[in-house]
Amino acid sequence: MKLGTIKNGTRDGQLVVVKRDNSQYTPATDIAPTMQAALDAWDDVAPQLEALAAKLESGEVSGTPVDVDQFHSPLPRAYEWIDGSAYINHIVLVRKARDAEPPATLETDPLVYQGGSGVFLAPTEDIPLPNPEWGLDFEAEVAVVLGDTPQGVKAADAEKHIKLLMVVNDNTYRNLIPAELAKNFGFFQSKPATTFAPFAITPDELGEHWQEGRVDLPLKTDYNGEFFGDPDAGPAMHFSFFQLIEHIAKTRAFTAGTILGSGTVSNEDRSRGSSCLSEKRMIEKIDTGEFKTPYMQVGDTVDIRMRDKAGQNLFGTISQKVVKG
Incomplete structure:
Protein backbone atom coordinates (compact mmCIF):
# COMPACT_ATOMS: atom_id res chain seq x y z
CA MET A 1 0.00 0.00 0.00
CA PHE A 71 2.09 16.76 -2.25
CA HIS A 72 3.45 17.47 1.20
CA SER A 73 5.94 15.17 2.82
CA PRO A 74 3.78 12.18 3.89
CA LEU A 75 3.76 13.58 7.42
CA PRO A 76 3.92 17.39 7.03
CA ARG A 77 4.86 17.49 10.72
CA ALA A 78 5.48 14.73 13.22
CA TYR A 79 5.53 14.22 16.96
CA GLU A 80 9.19 13.15 16.76
CA TRP A 81 11.91 12.90 14.11
CA ILE A 82 14.79 10.75 15.31
CA ASP A 83 17.72 10.05 13.04
CA GLY A 84 20.26 7.30 13.46
CA SER A 85 23.63 6.79 11.83
CA ALA A 86 23.59 3.11 10.99
CA TYR A 87 26.18 3.12 8.18
CA ILE A 88 29.64 2.85 9.69
CA ASN A 89 31.44 3.90 6.53
CA HIS A 90 29.62 7.24 6.65
CA ILE A 91 30.50 7.80 10.30
CA VAL A 92 34.19 7.13 9.69
CA LEU A 93 34.40 9.41 6.65
CA VAL A 94 32.52 12.41 8.06
CA ARG A 95 34.42 12.21 11.34
CA LYS A 96 37.68 12.32 9.38
CA ALA A 97 36.33 15.35 7.50
CA ARG A 98 36.20 17.32 10.75
CA ASP A 99 39.33 15.74 12.31
CA ALA A 100 37.34 13.74 14.84
CA GLU A 101 37.76 10.12 15.90
CA PRO A 102 34.88 7.65 15.61
CA PRO A 103 33.41 6.63 18.97
CA ALA A 104 34.94 3.59 20.66
CA THR A 105 31.50 1.93 20.61
CA LEU A 106 31.11 2.45 16.85
CA GLU A 107 30.04 -1.14 16.15
CA THR A 108 28.09 -1.85 19.34
CA ASP A 109 26.09 1.26 20.25
CA PRO A 110 24.06 3.19 17.63
CA LEU A 111 24.38 6.92 17.18
CA VAL A 112 21.09 8.87 17.15
CA TYR A 113 20.01 12.48 17.42
CA GLN A 114 16.59 14.12 17.67
CA GLY A 115 15.85 16.65 14.93
CA GLY A 116 13.18 19.27 14.43
CA SER A 117 9.84 17.71 13.51
CA GLY A 118 7.39 20.62 13.55
CA VAL A 119 8.30 21.78 10.03
CA PHE A 120 9.24 19.49 7.13
CA LEU A 121 9.86 20.56 3.55
CA ALA A 122 7.63 19.20 0.79
CA PRO A 123 9.31 16.89 -1.74
CA THR A 124 9.73 19.56 -4.42
CA GLU A 125 10.08 22.54 -2.09
CA ASP A 126 13.13 24.79 -2.43
CA ILE A 127 15.84 24.57 0.23
CA PRO A 128 16.50 28.06 1.63
CA LEU A 129 20.15 28.91 2.28
CA PRO A 130 20.55 32.01 4.48
CA ASN A 131 24.36 31.80 4.55
CA PRO A 132 26.56 29.75 2.16
CA GLU A 133 29.30 29.68 4.79
CA TRP A 134 27.16 27.32 6.88
CA GLY A 135 28.05 24.48 4.48
CA LEU A 136 24.71 23.13 3.26
CA ASP A 137 24.77 19.40 2.49
CA PHE A 138 22.11 16.91 1.43
CA GLU A 139 21.91 13.45 3.03
CA ALA A 140 19.95 10.67 1.32
CA GLU A 141 18.43 8.21 3.80
CA VAL A 142 15.65 5.72 4.44
CA ALA A 143 13.22 6.08 7.35
CA VAL A 144 10.45 4.15 9.09
CA VAL A 145 7.26 5.52 10.62
CA LEU A 146 6.34 3.91 13.92
CA GLY A 147 3.03 3.08 15.47
CA ASP A 148 2.71 3.23 19.24
CA THR A 149 5.95 1.71 20.52
CA PRO A 150 6.37 0.71 24.17
CA GLN A 151 9.42 1.36 26.31
CA GLY A 152 11.75 -1.59 26.46
CA VAL A 153 10.78 -3.22 23.17
CA LYS A 154 13.48 -5.57 21.88
CA ALA A 155 14.77 -5.87 18.33
CA ALA A 156 13.12 -9.27 17.98
CA ASP A 157 9.70 -7.68 18.56
CA ALA A 158 10.28 -4.35 16.82
CA GLU A 159 8.98 -5.17 13.33
CA LYS A 160 5.32 -5.03 14.33
CA HIS A 161 5.76 -1.39 15.34
CA ILE A 162 6.95 -0.31 11.86
CA LYS A 163 3.95 0.87 9.84
CA LEU A 164 5.47 2.73 6.89
CA LEU A 165 8.75 3.39 5.09
CA MET A 166 9.93 6.68 3.56
CA VAL A 167 12.93 8.22 1.76
CA VAL A 168 14.62 11.27 3.27
CA ASN A 169 16.84 14.23 2.49
CA ASP A 170 18.26 15.15 5.90
CA ASN A 171 19.58 18.62 5.12
CA THR A 172 22.63 19.59 7.18
CA TYR A 173 24.78 22.66 7.77
CA ARG A 174 28.15 20.90 8.00
CA ASN A 175 30.19 23.92 9.04
CA LEU A 176 27.99 24.54 12.09
CA ILE A 177 28.45 21.02 13.46
CA PRO A 178 31.95 21.23 15.03
CA ALA A 179 31.17 24.22 17.26
CA GLU A 180 27.90 22.66 18.38
CA LEU A 181 29.45 19.31 19.23
CA ALA A 182 32.31 21.02 21.03
CA LYS A 183 29.73 22.14 23.61
CA ASN A 184 28.92 18.44 24.28
CA PHE A 185 25.23 19.04 23.81
CA GLY A 186 24.44 17.72 20.34
CA PHE A 187 23.12 19.02 17.02
CA PHE A 188 20.66 21.89 16.84
CA GLN A 189 21.41 24.86 14.56
CA SER A 190 23.23 22.56 12.15
CA LYS A 191 20.01 20.70 11.33
CA PRO A 192 17.48 22.73 9.28
CA ALA A 193 14.14 21.38 8.03
CA THR A 194 14.19 17.82 6.67
CA THR A 195 12.57 16.70 3.40
CA PHE A 196 10.71 13.46 2.63
CA ALA A 197 9.80 11.86 -0.69
CA PRO A 198 6.09 12.19 -1.54
CA PHE A 199 4.95 8.63 -0.92
CA ALA A 200 5.13 6.35 2.11
CA ILE A 201 4.78 2.59 1.62
CA THR A 202 4.01 -0.35 3.84
CA PRO A 203 6.92 -2.79 4.27
CA ASP A 204 5.14 -5.56 2.36
CA GLU A 205 5.43 -3.45 -0.80
CA LEU A 206 9.17 -4.19 -0.78
CA GLY A 207 8.70 -7.96 -0.89
CA GLU A 208 12.08 -9.71 -0.78
CA HIS A 209 13.84 -6.35 -0.50
CA TRP A 210 12.67 -5.92 3.10
CA GLN A 211 15.38 -7.96 4.83
CA GLU A 212 15.42 -8.20 8.64
CA GLY A 213 14.80 -4.50 9.18
CA ARG A 214 16.82 -3.29 6.21
CA VAL A 215 15.82 -2.04 2.74
CA ASP A 216 17.94 -4.01 0.30
CA LEU A 217 17.82 -1.63 -2.68
CA PRO A 218 20.02 1.18 -4.04
CA LEU A 219 19.20 4.76 -3.08
CA LYS A 220 20.09 7.03 -6.00
CA THR A 221 21.09 10.68 -5.79
CA ASP A 222 21.60 13.06 -8.73
CA TYR A 223 23.34 16.36 -8.02
CA ASN A 224 22.96 19.23 -10.47
CA GLY A 225 21.52 16.81 -12.99
CA GLU A 226 24.40 14.34 -12.83
CA PHE A 227 24.81 10.98 -11.12
CA PHE A 228 26.20 11.35 -7.60
CA GLY A 229 25.65 7.96 -5.98
CA ASP A 230 23.49 4.86 -5.70
CA PRO A 231 24.78 2.94 -2.65
CA ASP A 232 22.77 -0.07 -1.57
CA ALA A 233 20.77 0.67 1.57
CA GLY A 234 20.74 -2.95 2.75
CA PRO A 235 23.93 -4.89 3.47
CA ALA A 236 26.00 -1.93 4.71
CA MET A 237 23.40 -0.91 7.31
CA HIS A 238 25.29 -2.08 10.40
CA PHE A 239 22.37 -1.49 12.79
CA SER A 240 18.99 -2.56 11.40
CA PHE A 241 15.83 -0.57 12.04
CA PHE A 242 14.89 -3.28 14.54
CA GLN A 243 18.10 -2.63 16.47
CA LEU A 244 17.63 1.13 16.26
CA ILE A 245 14.13 0.80 17.70
CA GLU A 246 15.45 -1.26 20.61
CA HIS A 247 18.09 1.41 21.23
CA ILE A 248 15.75 4.41 21.28
CA ALA A 249 13.10 2.58 23.33
CA LYS A 250 15.49 1.69 26.14
CA THR A 251 14.25 4.48 28.38
CA ARG A 252 10.97 5.73 26.90
CA ALA A 253 7.97 4.90 24.74
CA PHE A 254 7.11 6.51 21.40
CA THR A 255 3.79 7.60 20.01
CA ALA A 256 2.32 6.72 16.63
CA GLY A 257 3.74 8.98 13.93
CA THR A 258 7.31 8.97 15.24
CA ILE A 259 9.82 8.92 12.36
CA LEU A 260 13.12 7.06 12.70
CA GLY A 261 15.84 7.54 10.08
CA SER A 262 18.66 5.25 9.02
CA GLY A 263 21.29 7.92 8.66
CA THR A 264 23.10 8.62 5.39
CA VAL A 265 23.26 5.52 3.19
CA SER A 266 26.90 4.67 2.56
CA ASN A 267 28.94 1.83 1.00
CA GLU A 268 32.67 1.20 1.15
CA ASP A 269 32.61 0.49 -2.61
CA ARG A 270 33.57 3.87 -4.08
CA SER A 271 32.09 2.97 -7.46
CA ARG A 272 28.65 3.37 -5.88
CA GLY A 273 29.31 7.05 -5.17
CA SER A 274 27.97 8.79 -2.08
CA SER A 275 24.74 10.05 -0.55
CA CYS A 276 26.16 13.35 0.73
CA LEU A 277 28.79 15.92 -0.21
CA SER A 278 30.76 15.47 2.99
CA GLU A 279 31.71 11.90 2.08
CA LYS A 280 32.86 12.92 -1.39
CA ARG A 281 34.91 15.75 0.10
CA MET A 282 36.60 13.39 2.54
CA ILE A 283 37.48 10.93 -0.20
CA GLU A 284 38.97 13.83 -2.16
CA LYS A 285 41.01 14.82 0.90
CA ILE A 286 42.28 11.24 1.35
CA ASP A 287 43.18 10.92 -2.35
CA THR A 288 44.56 14.39 -3.10
CA GLY A 289 45.20 16.09 0.24
CA GLU A 290 42.52 18.74 -0.24
CA PHE A 291 38.77 19.22 -0.47
CA LYS A 292 37.66 20.01 -4.02
CA THR A 293 33.86 19.81 -4.04
CA PRO A 294 32.14 22.80 -2.39
CA TYR A 295 29.03 22.50 -0.30
CA MET A 296 25.70 23.45 -1.88
CA GLN A 297 25.25 26.90 -3.31
CA VAL A 298 22.23 28.87 -4.50
CA GLY A 299 21.03 27.30 -7.76
CA ASP A 300 22.23 23.77 -7.00
CA THR A 301 19.73 20.92 -7.33
CA VAL A 302 19.40 17.49 -5.72
CA ASP A 303 17.16 14.58 -6.70
CA ILE A 304 16.77 11.44 -4.56
CA ARG A 305 14.82 8.28 -5.42
CA MET A 306 14.71 4.53 -4.81
CA ARG A 307 13.70 2.12 -7.57
CA ASP A 308 13.01 -1.57 -7.28
CA LYS A 309 14.53 -4.11 -9.68
CA ALA A 310 11.64 -3.59 -12.11
CA GLY A 311 12.44 0.12 -12.24
CA GLN A 312 9.43 1.27 -10.22
CA ASN A 313 10.05 4.53 -8.35
CA LEU A 314 8.82 3.28 -4.97
CA PHE A 315 8.63 6.50 -2.96
CA GLY A 316 8.51 9.11 -5.71
CA THR A 317 11.33 11.62 -6.06
CA ILE A 318 12.70 14.32 -3.80
CA SER A 319 13.57 17.09 -6.24
CA GLN A 320 14.84 20.31 -4.69
CA LYS A 321 16.67 23.49 -5.61
CA VAL A 322 18.73 25.69 -3.29
CA VAL A 323 17.51 29.29 -3.10
CA LYS A 324 18.71 32.31 -1.17
CA GLY A 325 17.20 32.26 2.31
Whole structure:
Protein backbone atom coordinates (compact mmCIF):
# COMPACT_ATOMS: atom_id res chain seq x y z
CA MET A 1 0.00 0.00 0.00
CA LYS A 2 1.23 3.46 -0.92
CA LEU A 3 0.02 6.59 0.87
CA GLY A 4 0.60 10.32 0.55
CA THR A 5 -0.60 13.71 1.75
CA ILE A 6 -1.83 16.41 -0.60
CA LYS A 7 -1.94 20.09 0.25
CA ASN A 8 -5.38 21.43 1.10
CA GLY A 9 -4.64 24.65 2.95
CA THR A 10 -4.30 23.03 6.39
CA ARG A 11 -1.17 22.15 8.35
CA ASP A 12 -1.59 18.41 8.00
CA GLY A 13 -3.06 18.14 4.51
CA GLN A 14 -5.34 15.38 3.22
CA LEU A 15 -4.58 11.65 3.27
CA VAL A 16 -4.66 9.91 -0.12
CA VAL A 17 -4.00 6.41 -1.43
CA VAL A 18 -1.61 6.27 -4.41
CA LYS A 19 -1.33 3.73 -7.21
CA ARG A 20 1.80 1.58 -7.23
CA ASP A 21 2.98 3.21 -10.47
CA ASN A 22 2.60 6.71 -8.92
CA SER A 23 0.20 7.75 -11.68
CA GLN A 24 -3.00 8.39 -9.72
CA TYR A 25 -4.35 8.95 -6.23
CA THR A 26 -7.72 8.90 -4.55
CA PRO A 27 -8.77 10.62 -1.30
CA ALA A 28 -8.98 8.49 1.83
CA THR A 29 -10.79 11.06 3.95
CA ASP A 30 -13.78 8.79 4.54
CA ILE A 31 -11.36 6.46 6.33
CA ALA A 32 -8.94 8.93 7.96
CA PRO A 33 -8.59 12.66 7.28
CA THR A 34 -4.81 12.81 7.70
CA MET A 35 -1.78 10.53 7.80
CA GLN A 36 -1.45 11.10 11.54
CA ALA A 37 -5.09 10.17 12.10
CA ALA A 38 -4.50 6.94 10.19
CA LEU A 39 -1.44 6.12 12.27
CA ASP A 40 -3.31 6.85 15.50
CA ALA A 41 -5.90 4.19 14.60
CA TRP A 42 -3.74 2.02 12.36
CA ASP A 43 -5.08 -1.40 13.31
CA ASP A 44 -8.62 -0.29 12.49
CA VAL A 45 -8.00 1.80 9.39
CA ALA A 46 -5.15 -0.05 7.64
CA PRO A 47 -7.44 -2.81 6.30
CA GLN A 48 -9.82 -0.16 4.96
CA LEU A 49 -6.97 1.72 3.31
CA GLU A 50 -5.68 -1.50 1.77
CA ALA A 51 -9.14 -2.23 0.36
CA LEU A 52 -9.29 1.25 -1.14
CA ALA A 53 -5.81 0.79 -2.62
CA ALA A 54 -6.92 -2.47 -4.25
CA LYS A 55 -9.95 -0.71 -5.79
CA LEU A 56 -7.71 2.06 -7.13
CA GLU A 57 -5.35 -0.48 -8.68
CA SER A 58 -8.19 -2.40 -10.34
CA GLY A 59 -9.93 0.71 -11.63
CA GLU A 60 -13.01 0.14 -9.51
CA VAL A 61 -12.30 3.55 -7.99
CA SER A 62 -11.32 6.39 -10.31
CA GLY A 63 -8.14 8.31 -9.55
CA THR A 64 -6.79 11.82 -9.98
CA PRO A 65 -3.49 12.23 -11.87
CA VAL A 66 -0.55 12.73 -9.53
CA ASP A 67 1.09 16.16 -9.56
CA VAL A 68 3.96 15.86 -7.12
CA ASP A 69 3.99 19.62 -6.54
CA GLN A 70 0.62 19.18 -4.80
CA PHE A 71 2.09 16.76 -2.25
CA HIS A 72 3.45 17.47 1.20
CA SER A 73 5.94 15.17 2.82
CA PRO A 74 3.78 12.18 3.89
CA LEU A 75 3.76 13.58 7.42
CA PRO A 76 3.92 17.39 7.03
CA ARG A 77 4.86 17.49 10.72
CA ALA A 78 5.48 14.73 13.22
CA TYR A 79 5.53 14.22 16.96
CA GLU A 80 9.19 13.15 16.76
CA TRP A 81 11.91 12.90 14.11
CA ILE A 82 14.79 10.75 15.31
CA ASP A 83 17.72 10.05 13.04
CA GLY A 84 20.26 7.30 13.46
CA SER A 85 23.63 6.79 11.83
CA ALA A 86 23.59 3.11 10.99
CA TYR A 87 26.18 3.12 8.18
CA ILE A 88 29.64 2.85 9.69
CA ASN A 89 31.44 3.90 6.53
CA HIS A 90 29.62 7.24 6.65
CA ILE A 91 30.50 7.80 10.30
CA VAL A 92 34.19 7.13 9.69
CA LEU A 93 34.40 9.41 6.65
CA VAL A 94 32.52 12.41 8.06
CA ARG A 95 34.42 12.21 11.34
CA LYS A 96 37.68 12.32 9.38
CA ALA A 97 36.33 15.35 7.50
CA ARG A 98 36.20 17.32 10.75
CA ASP A 99 39.33 15.74 12.31
CA ALA A 100 37.34 13.74 14.84
CA GLU A 101 37.76 10.12 15.90
CA PRO A 102 34.88 7.65 15.61
CA PRO A 103 33.41 6.63 18.97
CA ALA A 104 34.94 3.59 20.66
CA THR A 105 31.50 1.93 20.61
CA LEU A 106 31.11 2.45 16.85
CA GLU A 107 30.04 -1.14 16.15
CA THR A 108 28.09 -1.85 19.34
CA ASP A 109 26.09 1.26 20.25
CA PRO A 110 24.06 3.19 17.63
CA LEU A 111 24.38 6.92 17.18
CA VAL A 112 21.09 8.87 17.15
CA TYR A 113 20.01 12.48 17.42
CA GLN A 114 16.59 14.12 17.67
CA GLY A 115 15.85 16.65 14.93
CA GLY A 116 13.18 19.27 14.43
CA SER A 117 9.84 17.71 13.51
CA GLY A 118 7.39 20.62 13.55
CA VAL A 119 8.30 21.78 10.03
CA PHE A 120 9.24 19.49 7.13
CA LEU A 121 9.86 20.56 3.55
CA ALA A 122 7.63 19.20 0.79
CA PRO A 123 9.31 16.89 -1.74
CA THR A 124 9.73 19.56 -4.42
CA GLU A 125 10.08 22.54 -2.09
CA ASP A 126 13.13 24.79 -2.43
CA ILE A 127 15.84 24.57 0.23
CA PRO A 128 16.50 28.06 1.63
CA LEU A 129 20.15 28.91 2.28
CA PRO A 130 20.55 32.01 4.48
CA ASN A 131 24.36 31.80 4.55
CA PRO A 132 26.56 29.75 2.16
CA GLU A 133 29.30 29.68 4.79
CA TRP A 134 27.16 27.32 6.88
CA GLY A 135 28.05 24.48 4.48
CA LEU A 136 24.71 23.13 3.26
CA ASP A 137 24.77 19.40 2.49
CA PHE A 138 22.11 16.91 1.43
CA GLU A 139 21.91 13.45 3.03
CA ALA A 140 19.95 10.67 1.32
CA GLU A 141 18.43 8.21 3.80
CA VAL A 142 15.65 5.72 4.44
CA ALA A 143 13.22 6.08 7.35
CA VAL A 144 10.45 4.15 9.09
CA VAL A 145 7.26 5.52 10.62
CA LEU A 146 6.34 3.91 13.92
CA GLY A 147 3.03 3.08 15.47
CA ASP A 148 2.71 3.23 19.24
CA THR A 149 5.95 1.71 20.52
CA PRO A 150 6.37 0.71 24.17
CA GLN A 151 9.42 1.36 26.31
CA GLY A 152 11.75 -1.59 26.46
CA VAL A 153 10.78 -3.22 23.17
CA LYS A 154 13.48 -5.57 21.88
CA ALA A 155 14.77 -5.87 18.33
CA ALA A 156 13.12 -9.27 17.98
CA ASP A 157 9.70 -7.68 18.56
CA ALA A 158 10.28 -4.35 16.82
CA GLU A 159 8.98 -5.17 13.33
CA LYS A 160 5.32 -5.03 14.33
CA HIS A 161 5.76 -1.39 15.34
CA ILE A 162 6.95 -0.31 11.86
CA LYS A 163 3.95 0.87 9.84
CA LEU A 164 5.47 2.73 6.89
CA LEU A 165 8.75 3.39 5.09
CA MET A 166 9.93 6.68 3.56
CA VAL A 167 12.93 8.22 1.76
CA VAL A 168 14.62 11.27 3.27
CA ASN A 169 16.84 14.23 2.49
CA ASP A 170 18.26 15.15 5.90
CA ASN A 171 19.58 18.62 5.12
CA THR A 172 22.63 19.59 7.18
CA TYR A 173 24.78 22.66 7.77
CA ARG A 174 28.15 20.90 8.00
CA ASN A 175 30.19 23.92 9.04
CA LEU A 176 27.99 24.54 12.09
CA ILE A 177 28.45 21.02 13.46
CA PRO A 178 31.95 21.23 15.03
CA ALA A 179 31.17 24.22 17.26
CA GLU A 180 27.90 22.66 18.38
CA LEU A 181 29.45 19.31 19.23
CA ALA A 182 32.31 21.02 21.03
CA LYS A 183 29.73 22.14 23.61
CA ASN A 184 28.92 18.44 24.28
CA PHE A 185 25.23 19.04 23.81
CA GLY A 186 24.44 17.72 20.34
CA PHE A 187 23.12 19.02 17.02
CA PHE A 188 20.66 21.89 16.84
CA GLN A 189 21.41 24.86 14.56
CA SER A 190 23.23 22.56 12.15
CA LYS A 191 20.01 20.70 11.33
CA PRO A 192 17.48 22.73 9.28
CA ALA A 193 14.14 21.38 8.03
CA THR A 194 14.19 17.82 6.67
CA THR A 195 12.57 16.70 3.40
CA PHE A 196 10.71 13.46 2.63
CA ALA A 197 9.80 11.86 -0.69
CA PRO A 198 6.09 12.19 -1.54
CA PHE A 199 4.95 8.63 -0.92
CA ALA A 200 5.13 6.35 2.11
CA ILE A 201 4.78 2.59 1.62
CA THR A 202 4.01 -0.35 3.84
CA PRO A 203 6.92 -2.79 4.27
CA ASP A 204 5.14 -5.56 2.36
CA GLU A 205 5.43 -3.45 -0.80
CA LEU A 206 9.17 -4.19 -0.78
CA GLY A 207 8.70 -7.96 -0.89
CA GLU A 208 12.08 -9.71 -0.78
CA HIS A 209 13.84 -6.35 -0.50
CA TRP A 210 12.67 -5.92 3.10
CA GLN A 211 15.38 -7.96 4.83
CA GLU A 212 15.42 -8.20 8.64
CA GLY A 213 14.80 -4.50 9.18
CA ARG A 214 16.82 -3.29 6.21
CA VAL A 215 15.82 -2.04 2.74
CA ASP A 216 17.94 -4.01 0.30
CA LEU A 217 17.82 -1.63 -2.68
CA PRO A 218 20.02 1.18 -4.04
CA LEU A 219 19.20 4.76 -3.08
CA LYS A 220 20.09 7.03 -6.00
CA THR A 221 21.09 10.68 -5.79
CA ASP A 222 21.60 13.06 -8.73
CA TYR A 223 23.34 16.36 -8.02
CA ASN A 224 22.96 19.23 -10.47
CA GLY A 225 21.52 16.81 -12.99
CA GLU A 226 24.40 14.34 -12.83
CA PHE A 227 24.81 10.98 -11.12
CA PHE A 228 26.20 11.35 -7.60
CA GLY A 229 25.65 7.96 -5.98
CA ASP A 230 23.49 4.86 -5.70
CA PRO A 231 24.78 2.94 -2.65
CA ASP A 232 22.77 -0.07 -1.57
CA ALA A 233 20.77 0.67 1.57
CA GLY A 234 20.74 -2.95 2.75
CA PRO A 235 23.93 -4.89 3.47
CA ALA A 236 26.00 -1.93 4.71
CA MET A 237 23.40 -0.91 7.31
CA HIS A 238 25.29 -2.08 10.40
CA PHE A 239 22.37 -1.49 12.79
CA SER A 240 18.99 -2.56 11.40
CA PHE A 241 15.83 -0.57 12.04
CA PHE A 242 14.89 -3.28 14.54
CA GLN A 243 18.10 -2.63 16.47
CA LEU A 244 17.63 1.13 16.26
CA ILE A 245 14.13 0.80 17.70
CA GLU A 246 15.45 -1.26 20.61
CA HIS A 247 18.09 1.41 21.23
CA ILE A 248 15.75 4.41 21.28
CA ALA A 249 13.10 2.58 23.33
CA LYS A 250 15.49 1.69 26.14
CA THR A 251 14.25 4.48 28.38
CA ARG A 252 10.97 5.73 26.90
CA ALA A 253 7.97 4.90 24.74
CA PHE A 254 7.11 6.51 21.40
CA THR A 255 3.79 7.60 20.01
CA ALA A 256 2.32 6.72 16.63
CA GLY A 257 3.74 8.98 13.93
CA THR A 258 7.31 8.97 15.24
CA ILE A 259 9.82 8.92 12.36
CA LEU A 260 13.12 7.06 12.70
CA GLY A 261 15.84 7.54 10.08
CA SER A 262 18.66 5.25 9.02
CA GLY A 263 21.29 7.92 8.66
CA THR A 264 23.10 8.62 5.39
CA VAL A 265 23.26 5.52 3.19
CA SER A 266 26.90 4.67 2.56
CA ASN A 267 28.94 1.83 1.00
CA GLU A 268 32.67 1.20 1.15
CA ASP A 269 32.61 0.49 -2.61
CA ARG A 270 33.57 3.87 -4.08
CA SER A 271 32.09 2.97 -7.46
CA ARG A 272 28.65 3.37 -5.88
CA GLY A 273 29.31 7.05 -5.17
CA SER A 274 27.97 8.79 -2.08
CA SER A 275 24.74 10.05 -0.55
CA CYS A 276 26.16 13.35 0.73
CA LEU A 277 28.79 15.92 -0.21
CA SER A 278 30.76 15.47 2.99
CA GLU A 279 31.71 11.90 2.08
CA LYS A 280 32.86 12.92 -1.39
CA ARG A 281 34.91 15.75 0.10
CA MET A 282 36.60 13.39 2.54
CA ILE A 283 37.48 10.93 -0.20
CA GLU A 284 38.97 13.83 -2.16
CA LYS A 285 41.01 14.82 0.90
CA ILE A 286 42.28 11.24 1.35
CA ASP A 287 43.18 10.92 -2.35
CA THR A 288 44.56 14.39 -3.10
CA GLY A 289 45.20 16.09 0.24
CA GLU A 290 42.52 18.74 -0.24
CA PHE A 291 38.77 19.22 -0.47
CA LYS A 292 37.66 20.01 -4.02
CA THR A 293 33.86 19.81 -4.04
CA PRO A 294 32.14 22.80 -2.39
CA TYR A 295 29.03 22.50 -0.30
CA MET A 296 25.70 23.45 -1.88
CA GLN A 297 25.25 26.90 -3.31
CA VAL A 298 22.23 28.87 -4.50
CA GLY A 299 21.03 27.30 -7.76
CA ASP A 300 22.23 23.77 -7.00
CA THR A 301 19.73 20.92 -7.33
CA VAL A 302 19.40 17.49 -5.72
CA ASP A 303 17.16 14.58 -6.70
CA ILE A 304 16.77 11.44 -4.56
CA ARG A 305 14.82 8.28 -5.42
CA MET A 306 14.71 4.53 -4.81
CA ARG A 307 13.70 2.12 -7.57
CA ASP A 308 13.01 -1.57 -7.28
CA LYS A 309 14.53 -4.11 -9.68
CA ALA A 310 11.64 -3.59 -12.11
CA GLY A 311 12.44 0.12 -12.24
CA GLN A 312 9.43 1.27 -10.22
CA ASN A 313 10.05 4.53 -8.35
CA LEU A 314 8.82 3.28 -4.97
CA PHE A 315 8.63 6.50 -2.96
CA GLY A 316 8.51 9.11 -5.71
CA THR A 317 11.33 11.62 -6.06
CA ILE A 318 12.70 14.32 -3.80
CA SER A 319 13.57 17.09 -6.24
CA GLN A 320 14.84 20.31 -4.69
CA LYS A 321 16.67 23.49 -5.61
CA VAL A 322 18.73 25.69 -3.29
CA VAL A 323 17.51 29.29 -3.10
CA LYS A 324 18.71 32.31 -1.17
CA GLY A 325 17.20 32.26 2.31
